[in-house]
Each structure stands twice: as structure tokens, then as C-alpha cells.
Amino acid sequence: MREGSLEAPTRLPLDWENPDFYDEAKLDAEMRRIFDICHGCRRCFNLCDSFPRLFDLVDESANGELDTVDSKDFKKVVDACTLCDMCFLTKCPYVPPHEFNLDFPHLLLRYRAVEAKKNGVGAADRALTETDRNGKWATLISGAVNWATRRGSPMRGLEEKVAGIDPNAELPKYASQTLEARAKANPPARDEAAPAKARKVALYATCYGDYNDTSIGVAALAVLAKNGVETKVVYPGCCGMPKLEQGLLDEVADGARKVAAALAPYIDEGYDIVAPVPSCALMLKFEWPLILPNDASVKRLADATFDLSEYVVDIAKKEGLAEGMAPVEGGVAFHMSCHSRAQNFGQKGAELLRLIPQADVAVVERCSGHGGAWGYKKGNFETAMKVGKPAMRQLDTAGKKHVVSECPLAGIHIEQGIETLAGDKPKPERVSHPIVLMARAYGVASE
Ligand code: SF4
Ligand code: SF4
CATH class of the missing domain: 1.10.506 (GTPase Activation - p120GAP; domain 1)
Structure with missing residues (x-):
């Protein structure tokens, strides 16, 4: 409000x-x-x-x-x-x-x-916007890339010089197999014991969910299957948020048209489009229709798109969730990310967590300060830490076993901030998304 x-x-x-x-x-x-x-x-x-x-x-x-x-x-x-x-x-x-x-x-x-x-946009900033190109090659050599980009790696000096990345910023890791490949190798099977739902979900993997942290998508597919929902993984291309941040509006519009055309057949077949990363859901639901207000397929995609937490809470409200969740011990400090708040649908991530039996959830609604690739940049990282400090402190002092944000990049940034604030004290375990805890509660998580 x-x-x-x-x-x-x-x-x-x-x-x-x-x-x-x-x-x-x-x-x-x-x-x-x-x-x-x-x-x-x-x-x-x-x-x-x-x-x-x-x-x-x-x-x-x-x-x-x-x-x-x-x-x-x-x-x-x-x-x-x-x-x-x-x-x-x-x-x-x-x-x-x-x-x-x-x-x-x-x-x-x-x-x-x-x-x-x-x-124009500088070469280093331009390179950071090419998430699909970067993700495709980085997943092929993820071991080397993750070694070269970890904090303390001898390569970070070069990355600072060439790409302007702050040597102290924790960077996201790359997966060795994309979510699409994992889902192809192990197609999500609807739980036959669960009553079949009229719903079908096309999970829009997002660049982060496809190339970086596949645990979110894997958990989402498992929870949806457990609840009788037929699912597919789809990923025609990035939502363009990194390009939007650079003001490359014509390229964002091109990407929107391409993704909307690729997802149209799924909408024709009755699939709901579900995005697990709030910034990407925000792009599909709100930013694309503001950039292309006269494009009917972009509008139709916006109407068919749900944020992942929003979608699971909707199932719980309308049809009820499948039984069989066990409590997740130790409580959760939940960070409500800005792009979840910007979707204007209430605290859906916290609502999702409270569907887990005996959930003990503390909610923090303050900006983490990271701002996507913006927060890694030299000259921004210190500001990103300063802006995020109140949220980090509140999440740390909540004293829970887990800390989670629906925005995975905010989660990494918060984890780094808590690490600095907490010193030698025990730190909460960062979880990539509330759905991961729900998958654990169902005993279906395979991270
Ligand atoms: S953007 Fe903020 S500071 Fe500016 S007029 Fe609105 S409320 Fe006031
Ligand atoms: S609150 Fe600050 S960082 Fe966020 S959109 Fe407004 S001006 Fe930008």
C-alpha cells in the first residue's frame, strides 16, 4: 500500500x-x-x-x-x-x-x-546483458567458470579490470546441466495418487533458473507434480531485465515479441505460464505490456503468466494442496523482494511458506540493495551493501535456521551481507526459493 x-x-x-x-x-x-x-x-x-x-x-x-x-x-x-x-x-x-x-x-x-x-552501451555492460549467450557456454564449462568467478580466485583481478566487476561481490554459480536438460532427462511425472488437476503449467525457466540455479525449477516441478499438475519446462529466451536496466528498449521489445510468439501455442493448449523468478514474472506481466501496449500476444501472455509463489498459493486456496508435508525445523526468515512487492499481490512467498505444517516465518520487507548485475559492478557493490544492510540485519537477528528470498540474486547478496554482519556467529542456511522448502517438506526435493 x-x-x-x-x-x-x-x-x-x-x-x-x-x-x-x-x-x-x-x-x-x-x-x-x-x-x-x-x-x-x-x-x-x-x-x-x-x-x-x-x-x-x-x-x-x-x-x-x-x-x-x-x-x-x-x-x-x-x-x-x-x-x-x-x-x-x-x-x-x-x-x-x-x-x-x-x-x-x-x-x-x-x-x-x-x-x-x-x-551505446559499454562492452562490459553489454556482455552482462547477454545472459543466454553467457549461460550457454558457461554451463558447458561450469567447473572452470565457477572456479574463476568465486571470491578470492586469482581471476577476479582480471574480471575487475575487463568487466568492471567488484572483486568482493559474490557472483552466481553456473549449473553443469540446464533445467531444460534436467527436465528432458527426467521428465516431471504427475503423481498418479494425487487427484488430477484441470491445470497445466509451462514453467518459464528464466535465464537464472535455466543456467544458474536449477534447484528452484526442480523443486517447482516436483511440488506441482505432487499436486497433480501436468508440467513442462519452456525457455525461449531471457525476459530482458538486464537489457532494460541498460535502457536497451528496442532489444527488450524484440525479446518480448519472440518469447510471446514461442509461448502462444502453450497458452492455446491451456497451459498457465509460471515464472519462478519475480523480476522475470514482473517483466512478462507488467513491463512488456507497457513497452508494447498494442501487441496482442504480449498482452495475452501477460494475462496467462503467474509468479511461482502466487501460483502455488492459488492452488492451495482454490483446490487445496496435496497432503503429506512434514514440518521444516528451525524456522524461516523470509525476504520479500522488491520485484515480488512490485507485482502487487501481497506476501505470496510468506503465504506459501505458511502452508508448510508448523511453519515459523519471520517476514522482512526491505530492499536487499543488490539490483541484479548492477550490484556486482565496481562502484555499486559498496552502495548495494549499504542499502541492503537494514534488511540483512533484520533477517539475521530473526534467529531462524533458514533465510530465503524469492529473488535468488537478492538471496546471494543477503547471504554475503549476513556473513559480514554475523562474524563468527552461526549463520542461517540460504535456500534459493520458498518452493525449495516446500519440496523438502514433501520429501520430493532433489537439489
Ligand atoms: S518519488 Fe518519492 S520523493 Fe519523489 S515525489 Fe514521489 S514520494 Fe516524493
Ligand atoms: S526506489 Fe530508488 S532504486 Fe528503486 S526504483 Fe526508485 S529510484 Fe530506483
Whole structure:
């Protein structure tokens, strides 16, 4: 729920195909209009590092007002934004339908789109956006890649120099076999003992779920099969969130059209599309229709897509879950990720965990600070740790045996933060997603 407004926020389509969108003078005028409202409001002062940077620029300017801030300094504000959407969704009373029509994250996204069109994206940032290309080769040589990218590896100096990756940032590992290959080798079989459901699920693997951490997809397939749901793994390509972060809107649109076309036959056959990573669910459900508002297949895909936690909780509410779960001992500290919150469906991950018998769940709803690949970058990692510290501290002091976020990258970042905060004290075990604990409760997990 947002502060100070009773109306639900309405996000307007991104006008990126209009030449005015890339007009620098018009962009500057719009930034000054919005930044001036923010300067007078300041509700978002502690959400991230973008707002403190903006308010410092104003406070340290010649007359303490925005008109004496140099436009070239706006980049500092833009650079600190992780597109978490929390200012738009949880704080701002001036978002549409309010007449101020204020969408801070999309304003900063426009700035990045203008920069990308004018100057291109640097080679290192560009390489990080190519998640499918990277994932395909990295899974083939995952042992070597994981060795080279672990903290303390002698290769991290080179990665810092060439790719601008902070040597202290914990990076995601690669799997030796993709989720698609695992599912092909071991096709998910519906539990014959469970009453057959009318539901069929096409699990949209996501780049992270396909190439990096397959335990989430494996657990999802096992839980759905246990509950009588027919499942398939599908993965026509990345949702494009890393490209969105770089302002590459035309490439995000191309990816959206391609994935929507590939998933259309599944929707025709009655499959629900389920995405296990909240950022990817957010892209399919909300961002793609704002980028391609007149594309019928993108709209149809958005309507057919569910976040994984949302979907399992929906089964529980409408049809009930299969029996047979045992308690998971030790309790869970659950981090509600920003892109779960941005889907505006309540605390679905916590609801899922509370379906496990005797669940002891502590919920923390604060940004982890990681911001995807943004948080690995040199110059951002320290900020990412600083922004995430309150969430990390609360998750640590909850004193549970497990810590979990629906956002797997937030989970890795939180684990690293807790490691630093907790020192020699015992630390909670990081679990990749709440569904993994549910699979353990059913005794069907094979991680
Ligand atoms: S989207 Fe998130 S990171 Fe960006 S300005 Fe808003 S709160 Fe800050
Ligand atoms: S984004 Fe909205 S709530 Fe946040 S500082 Fe600006 S005007 Fe205030």
C-alpha cells in the first residue's frame, strides 16, 4: 500500500517509439519537473541511494534549489537506481492517475535509453546483458567458470579490470546441466495418487533458473507434480531485465515479441505460464505490456503468466494442496523482494511458506540493495551493501535456521551481507526459493 494516496497506482505505457522520448532538451525539462517535486517532498529519502544523491545535489547547490544544479550531475542520480520500483509503488502519492503524473523509475529508465541510443552501451555492460549467450557456454564449462568467478580466485583481478566487476561481490554459480536438460532427462511425472488437476503449467525457466540455479525449477516441478499438475519446462529466451536496466528498449521489445510468439501455442493448449523468478514474472506481466501496449500476444501472455509463489498459493486456496508435508525445523526468515512487492499481490512467498505444517516465518520487507548485475559492478557493490544492510540485519537477528528470498540474486547478496554482519556467529542456511522448502517438506526435493 502506498503512503498518502488511496488510489491504486496506474503505470502508463513507455512512449519509447515517439522521437520526443529521445529529445534531450525535453528529457531535461521533464527531469527538472519531477526532481523539483521530489525535492519538495523527500518521502523517498531512505529507499535507495538515488534520492540522497538528488537531495545532496540540491542542498549543495548555489541557491539550495534545483535550478542551480548542473544537468550533467543528474547522471549520478540515474546511476544509483536499480529499477526496484519501490518509490513508484510504495511511497509516491503523485503517480498516475494523479495529475503530476510522476514515475521516477521510468524517468531514469528514459535517461538510460537516451544515453544508450546516443553513446551505446559499454562492452562490459553489454556482455552482462547477454545472459543466454553467457549461460550457454558457461554451463558447458561450469567447473572452470565457477572456479574463476568465486571470491578470492586469482581471476577476479582480471574480471575487475575487463568487466568492471567488484572483486568482493559474490557472483552466481553456473549449473553443469540446464533445467531444460534436467527436465528432458527426467521428465516431471504427475503423481498418479494425487487427484488430477484441470491445470497445466509451462514453467518459464528464466535465464537464472535455466543456467544458474536449477534447484528452484526442480523443486517447482516436483511440488506441482505432487499436486497433480501436468508440467513442462519452456525457455525461449531471457525476459530482458538486464537489457532494460541498460535502457536497451528496442532489444527488450524484440525479446518480448519472440518469447510471446514461442509461448502462444502453450497458452492455446491451456497451459498457465509460471515464472519462478519475480523480476522475470514482473517483466512478462507488467513491463512488456507497457513497452508494447498494442501487441496482442504480449498482452495475452501477460494475462496467462503467474509468479511461482502466487501460483502455488492459488492452488492451495482454490483446490487445496496435496497432503503429506512434514514440518521444516528451525524456522524461516523470509525476504520479500522488491520485484515480488512490485507485482502487487501481497506476501505470496510468506503465504506459501505458511502452508508448510508448523511453519515459523519471520517476514522482512526491505530492499536487499543488490539490483541484479548492477550490484556486482565496481562502484555499486559498496552502495548495494549499504542499502541492503537494514534488511540483512533484520533477517539475521530473526534467529531462524533458514533465510530465503524469492529473488535468488537478492538471496546471494543477503547471504554475503549476513556473513559480514554475523562474524563468527552461526549463520542461517540460504535456500534459493520458498518452493525449495516446500519440496523438502514433501520429501520430493532433489537439489
Ligand atoms: S526504483 Fe528503486 S532504486 Fe530506483 S529510484 Fe526508485 S526506489 Fe530508488
Ligand atoms: S518519488 Fe514521489 S514520494 Fe518519492 S520523493 Fe519523489 S515525489 Fe516524493
